[in-house]
Amino acid sequence: VINSDRSAERSTSELAPSQPGRLLSGNDAIAYAARGAGVRVAAGYPGTPSTEILQTLVRLDTGRDVYIEWSTNEKVALDVTLGAAMAGARALCTMKHVGLNVAADTFMTAAYTGARAGLVVVSADDPGMHSSQNEQDNRLFARFAGVPLLEPADSQEAHDFTLAAFELSERFDVPVLVRTTTRVSHARGVVHAAAPRPGAPSGFERDPAKFVMLPGYARARHRVALERVAALAGEAEASPLNRVEMRDRRVGIVTSGIAYHYVREAMPEASVLKLGLSHPFPAELARRFAADVERVFVIEELEPFLETELRAAGIAVEGKAYFPRHGELSPDVIRRGLERAGSLPVSGKPVLEALPAAGRPPVLCPGCPHVTPFLALRQLGAVVAGDIGCYTLAATAPLSAMDACISMGSSIGMAIGLARAGDTPGPVVAAIGDSTFLHGGIPALADAVYNGSDLAVLILDNGTTAMTGGQAHPATGTTIRGDAAPAVDLPALCRAIGVSSVTVVDPYDLAATRLALQGAIATPGVSVVITNRPCVEAPIKVRDHPFAVVDERCTACQACMNLGCPSITWGGGWRDGRRTVVIDASTCTGCTVCAQVCAPGAIVPVAGWSGKS
Amino acid sequence: VSRERGGILLVGVGGQGVVLASAIIADAALRSGFDVKQSEVHGMSQRGGVVSSHLRYGASVGSPLVEPGEADAVVAMEWNEALRALPYLRPGAPLIVNLQRIVPPGACRDRLSGRSGYPALALEALVREVGDLRACDAMGIARDLGSPKALNSVLLGILATTLPFSDGAWLQALDANVPRASVVANEQAFRAGQALRYPEATCAQAANASAAASGGAAPTVRDAPASLEIAESWCKGRACAICVRVCPEYCLAIGGRDKATVIRPEACTGCGLCELLCPDFAIVVHDTLVTR
Numbered sequence: 001v002i003n004s005d006r007s008a009e010r011s012t013s014e015l016a017p018s019q020p021g022r023l024l025s026g027n028d029a030i031a032y033a034a035r036g037a038g039v040r041v042a043a044g045y046p047g048t049p050s051t052e053i054l055q056t057l058v059r060l061d062t063g064r065d066v067y068i069e070w071s072t073n074e075k076v077a078l079d080v081t082l083g084a085a086m087a088g089a090r091a092l093c094t095m096k097h098v099g100l101n102v103a104a105d106t107f108m109t110a111a112y113t114g115a116r117a118g119l120v121v122v123s124a125d126d127p128g129m130h131s132s133q134n135e136q137d138n139r140l141f142a143r144f145a146g147v148p149l150l151e152p153a154d155s156q157e158a159h160d161f162t163l164a165a166f167e168l169s170e171r172f173d174v175p176v177l178v179r180t181t182t183r184v185s186h187a188r189g190v191v192h193a194a195a196p197r198p199g200a201p202s203g204f205e206r207d208p209a210k211f212v213m214l215p216g217y218a219r220a221r222h223r224v225a226l227e228r229v230a231a232l233a234g235e236a237e238a239s240p241l242n243r244v245e246m247r248d249r250r251v252g253i254v255t256s257g258i259a260y261h262y263v264r265e266a267m268p269e270a271s272v273l274k275l276g277l278s279h280p281f282p283a284e285l286a287r288r289f290a291a292d293v294e295r296v297f298v299i300e301e302l303e304p305f306l307e308t309e310l311r312a313a314g315i316a317v318e319g320k321a322y323f324p325r326h327g328e329l330s331p332d333v334i335r336r337g338l339e340r341a342g343s344l345p346v347s348g349k350p351v352l353e354a355l356p357a358a359g360r361p362p363v364l365c366p367g368c369p370h371v372t373p374f375l376a377l378r379q380l381g382a383v384v385a386g387d388i389g390c391y392t393l394a395a396t397a398p399l400s401a402m403d404a405c406i407s408m409g410s411s412i413g414m415a416i417g418l419a420r421a422g423d424t425p426g427p428v429v430a431a432i433g434d435s436t437f438l439h440g441g442i443p444a445l446a447d448a449v450y451n452g453s454d455l456a457v458l459i460l461d462n463g464t465t466a467m468t469g470g471q472a473h474p475a476t477g478t479t480i481r482g483d484a485a486p487a488v489d490l491p492a493l494c495r496a497i498g499v500s501s502v503t504v505v506d507p508y509d510l511a512a513t514r515l516a517l518q519g520a521i522a523t524p525g526v527s528v529v530i531t532n533r534p535c536v537e538a539p540i541k542v543r544d545h546p547f548a549v550v551d552e553r554c555t556a557c558q559a560c561m562n563l564g565c566p567s568i569t570w571g572g573g574w575r576d577g578r579r580t581v582v583i584d585a586s587t588c589t590g591c592t593v594c595a596q597v598c599a600p601g602a603i604v605p606v607a608g609w610s611g612k613s
Numbered sequence: 614v615s616r617e618r619g620g621i622l623l624v625g626v627g628g629q630g631v632v633l634a635s636a637i638i639a640d641a642a643l644r645s646g647f648d649v650k651q652s653e654v655h656g657m658s659q660r661g662g663v664v665s666s667h668l669r670y671g672a673s674v675g676s677p678l679v680e681p682g683e684a685d686a687v688v689a690m691e692w693n694e695a696l697r698a699l700p701y702l703r704p705g706a707p708l709i710v711n712l713q714r715i716v717p718p719g720a721c722r723d724r725l726s727g728r729s730g731y732p733a734l735a736l737e738a739l740v741r742e743v744g745d746l747r748a749c750d751a752m753g754i755a756r757d758l759g760s761p762k763a764l765n766s767v768l769l770g771i772l773a774t775t776l777p778f779s780d781g782a783w784l785q786a787l788d789a790n791v792p793r794a795s796v797v798a799n800e801q802a803f804r805a806g807q808a809l810r811y812p813e814a815t816c817a818q819a820a821n822a823s824a825a826a827s828g829g830a831a832p833t834v835r836d837a838p839a840s841l842e843i844a845e846s847w848c849k850g851r852a853c854a855i856c857v858r859v860c861p862e863y864c865l866a867i868g869g870r871d872k873a874t875v876i877r878p879e880a881c882t883g884c885g886l887c888e889l890l891c892p893d894f895a896i897v898v899h900d901t902l903v904t905r
Contacts (some may be wrong), residue, residue, distance in 0.1 A: 023639055023649060130654045154650070154677075187652035187677040188639060261675040332680050350704050351682040352742060355696035358720040358730045360626065362660035379858050390660065397722065557884035558724050558861040566661045569716045570729060572829040577902050578882055579727045599859065599886055 021190035026158040026180050029191050030122060031056035033162035034092045035066070037118065038198020041084035042068045043077040045439065046468035047096030048131040049185040050124035054094055055471075058481055070471055070480045073408070073439040074099035078106045078121065082175070085115030086211060088202030090166055097125040097138045098407065102440070104141070107175070111145040112221035113211050114173035114228075116202055118166035122178045124185045127301045128328035131467075133388065133407065135326065137302035142177045142279040146229045149279035150178045150241065151257040155189035161276060163197060164241060168277075170199060172228055172235070181301065183258045183328065233280035241276030244289055251343050252293030254286060254306055254317065258329075259299050265331035267338055281309035290315045295343065297322070301329050364393050366567040367542065367589030369507040369533035370460050373431070374401040375563065376514040377458075380521065381426035385418060387411035387441070389433035390466045398562045402431065409440020416444070416453045427521040431458040435465040435473040438488065442497070448526045449498040456520035457499075457528045460507075461490055462535040470538020478539075490530055500525040507531040510596045536589050544590030546606045547583050553602035554580040560594040560603065568594060618647075618671030619776065620679035624698045625690030626715045627661050633790060634688070634765045635666035638772070640786035642670040645778040652677035661717070663694060686775050688768055690751075691715050696732055699742065707745040707811075709771050711764070712822035713752055724862070724882050725838065727831055736819050740812075747771050747811045750821040754805050760798035766791075770806020832904065839883030839900035841865075845872045847895035856887035856896060 024032065030053050034042065044054050058068055067084075071077035074095040081091035093103075100107060100123050107121065123141070126132040142149035150165050152158040158180060165176040209217045236242060248269045255263050256275040263272060273289040275282070290296045290310075298307040298319035307319035322337035323329065338344040364370055374394035377384050378401040386392055386402035387409065395402035404414055415430035432441045437459050448455050465471040472478040477487035491502045501523045505516040513531065520527035536542040551571070556578035560568050567589075571582035583594070585606050595603040621638060625631040635651055642649045653666040667679040681700045688709045689695030695710045702708055712734065720730035740746045749771060755764040766787065773783050784800060791799045809818075841864075850871035857865045857873065864881050868874035873896070875881070883900035 021643075023636075023643055023651075182654065183652055183677060186654065187650060188636075189650045189674075189677070190643065190648055258676075261677070265676045265680075330678055330680065331676055349682050352699045352702055352704060354699045355739070355742065356732055357693045357697040358717055358732065360661070360663050360693070360717045361719065362627075362662035363718060365660060378863075393660065397719070555884060555886075557886045558882065559859065559884075559886065561718070561721060561724075562861055564718050566718055569718065570721045570727075574727065574829070574831050574833070576883060576900070577727065577831060577833050577835045578724065578884065579721065579729075599890060 021192045023188050024155050024159070024191045025052065025186055025188050026152065026155050026184040027052040027124070027186070028056045029155040029159035030094075030162045030178070030180075031060060032191070032193060033159040034120070035060050036194065036196040036198070037163055037166040038090055038196065039066055039092045040089035040201065041081055042066055042092040042094070043071045043080040044094035045071055045074045045077055045099055046465050046471040047099050047124070048468055049126060049180075049182045050094050050096045050099075050122060051468045051471065052185075053092075053122060054480060057092075068480055070473060072474055074103040075106055078103040078110070081119055081121075082106060082110050082115060085117045085119035085175075087204040088116045090118040090199050090201075091115075092120050092122070094122045095124070096132065097123055097136055098132060098134065099123070100138055100141055102408065107141065108145050109213055109218075110175050111147045112213060112218055112225050114224075115169070115175060116173070116205075118169035118199055119175040120162060120165045120169060120178055121175055122180065125179060125181045125302075127181055130182055133405070135302060137305060138177070138179055139279065139305045140303060142179070143305075146225050147174055148172070148176050148232050148236075148277060150176060150276060151278050152178065152180060152184055152276070153257050153260045153274075154184060155187065155191050157276065158184060159191050159193065161241065163194060166199060167197070168235075172232055174225075174228055174232075179257070181258055229280050233282070236277045236280050236282040237285050239277045239282075242278075242282055242285060243274050243276075244285070245272040245274065246292065247271045249292060250294045252289055252296045253299055254289070254296065254310065255299045256306060257301065259301050259334075262329050262331045262334050263299050266334040267344060275306065278306060281306070281313070283309065283313040283315075286310055287313065287315055290317070297338070297341070297343070299323055299329070299334055299337075302326070361396065362393060363564055363566055364390060365537055366565050366587050367536040367591040369462055369531055369535070369591075370394060371399065371563050371565070372507045372510045372513045372593055373458055373460065373517065373529075373531055374399045375510070376517050377401045377429055377431070379514065380517060382429040382517075382521070383418060383424040383426050385411045385415040385428065385430045387430075387432040387436045388467070389436055389460070391431060391433060391460050394431075398564045407440075408436055409444060412441050412444035412448060412455075412457055415455055415457070416448050416451070419453060419455055427456065429456045429458055429517070429521065431460065433466070434459060434461040434463065434475055434490065435471075437490070438474050442493070445494065445499070445526070445528075446497050453526055454524055455526050456517065456523075457526065458517065458520075459490060459494075459528060459530045461530050461532055464535045464538050466535045466538060470535065494528045494530075498526075499528045501527040502530065503528070504530045504532050507533050508591050508593060510593060536591075542589055545609050546585040546588035546590050547592070547595055547603050548585060548606045549581055549583055550602050550604060551580055553600050555600050555602070556580045557599065559597045559599065563594060563597070565594060618674075619669070619685040620683055621668045621686050621688065621772070622679045622684040622698060622701045623666040623668070623688045623690070624694040625664055626694065627664050629664070629690045630765045631664040631666050631690060634690075634769060635668050637769060637786045637790045638668055640789060641778045641782045642668075644782035644785055647671060648674045650674040650677035663697070665698070686772055688772055690765065690768065692734060693732055696739070702743065705744055707747050707775050708739075708743045709768055710746065710748045711751040711768055712748055712818060725880070734819070734822065736815065740815070745811070746815055747809070748815040749806070749809060749818045751806075753821050755802050758798065758801050758805060760795065760802065763795060763798045763802035766799040766802035767806035770803040771809060773803070773807055833902040835883065835900065835902050837901070838879055839881045839898055840878065841875050841881065841887065842897040842899060843873050843875075844895045845870070847893045848872045849893060853892065855890050855892065859886045859890050861886065
């Protein structure tokens, strides 16, 4: 049964005023649908590839009907939205995949309590790790918690499934996990918006047996949750979100999410069971599909999530034996797997070879205030426990000044352990950004003080969440809408925790930054150094008087090249067998740091700068 | 290019406008009655890294990804990225290249030899690989029109001559996506791109492109790494350690006898900073260069 005709859902609602369809990213589509679903509260923490959902919602919500916040971290975001849903308001919670680890404490138990109004949790996974530290498959969280899982394959489905998720959440009194991936969240496709289907706000009613998870109440709720999973399995068997596309019966493919489209490209003639509501698993639907085809493949990105369910149901399938368990899939990867399995003839299409090209890894921006602290830490021979943010790039050449980075906020805890273990080749320093410190660093700093650690902590305060494009956080003084807000005073916070020495330093002053770090390392107890220059890209682009190299003075010593600044490269000149350098005035932000390291004084402000770039 | 469906790959460097350019192409496809999907990767690639955008159009598009060997056009906003993207180009399909060269800092790291990791501008070799090469100095063209920021519209103009989208669709897409104040400039740049005639224009444009980025041969070379002579009796060791801090190659350390010592002799480039900055004249750099 091919059930792909969406014409019935097309409408000329306010969401699609003039065109039959709009080109929207998956993230935009989720925001449109959330608005259409009458969401009253939305919260999240920025994280690629999820960030744009809330930003788009802010743009759409010009009438300020929705309460939207950047939360301090994902757990707070889930608590906020769970509270709203308890009070009968539809709520949306967004995060990247690793954010759900942080929110897992609430997530696991919210599956017991349920909520009154629709609660939709969007987890944007990142197979291939385009900008993440791991590629965990969060579909497993749905099974772990026992909540329904929706897997949209494109923007249209991101929209439709989000609407469906709110209704499912309310019908079954359970949070719903909508799992996208980078290629869904950041791909644009034509979306036909459905008519708005807002739920009716119901208000808060006291019900401690449902909402207070004392052991006695929780035991009862666990049974409710298990019964709900059974009921949801029945729903999945008949849900229009799951569909069979019967074609050639020699090969049947069970798939979900973006992999569905890759399967259709790789083997258009194959029969397909496309799962949109994939947990609880519709085993009987799958059994009927498997019986109708000769050979069944499971093709899914990352973990053998569907494959495990199929095998548990006693259905003979083939999957990860032919398709990788790591990285992104693509039509090409699927085609090669089906070729190995003997279900597709081996093709040999001609492909041009790349010509030798320079590598272009991401780097810190010209004028980035994170450069000098790490230059100093390398010179001091520090063992650096780093954290998640742009500054993680300091691990790479030429700064080469970070020794560990695991997850949001773990730098300080790791540093405590590194220092306590003793046997490090240099002093132990934790390095953490402002947003990350607020997100997960505060408990670890309290731990370090409380337990009497001897530790230097570097807080790189650039006044924004830079890595994800410059989002506000509790210390920026603004909200997600750009409204003024109280700002956390980071030095005062550190002092209140009991840090003995707090120094605020200008990272554009290399000598002062080095001395501050040197002093923090030498000071017994926990010492904090806070750098205070803003990010040069967001929220305001900082562009000061650019610098240039006086070629006849340049001794080609390469000291400036150790900053890794993208504005400084080799020019055409040579000096004593070494390359002299040039500065691209169009990208130089005038931070002055290269001039500070230039011993012969060859780096000077550009003459005749007008103040306009 | 097929009139019914196609795939386009755009590549460039963070900040070059890959995402906006692909949004304009997608909009033009949509206005020409096609279904469209477009996929890009944000995130870390914004930090001066590679940015690529896949775009597919047709009656109905499933996967948003252009596969290797299947791009009906590749638009490269930067020379190095064009070379990297070649495997995506369908053999015989046009490669549209902006001759701008953005040298990544990592290409300037082989300091002893001074060899740049950035590929030379070798158009003949690329023409042999590709056949239909459409190179242009988009920055030069846009600057001559008085609006250097409209350079990507020059590339879109070249692309437009290879695609089945109507002129009106392109202009409406430009109008809807570029900043209001620069609509006219972008239309002019688009027209200038459309007006280029290939293959002739490739050579003429290459002649206009600026001289080699980080090119040029060394006039002198060194046969062996430079060597340091350290007068230990004059060295104050840990109490000073200026040489240790200034050495760009991290060659020096304070040794067990509390004197400066060379720990990475093979990395010394003979820059002489340690000799220049030693307050006690305790270091002499010995370096021999021969004229090539």
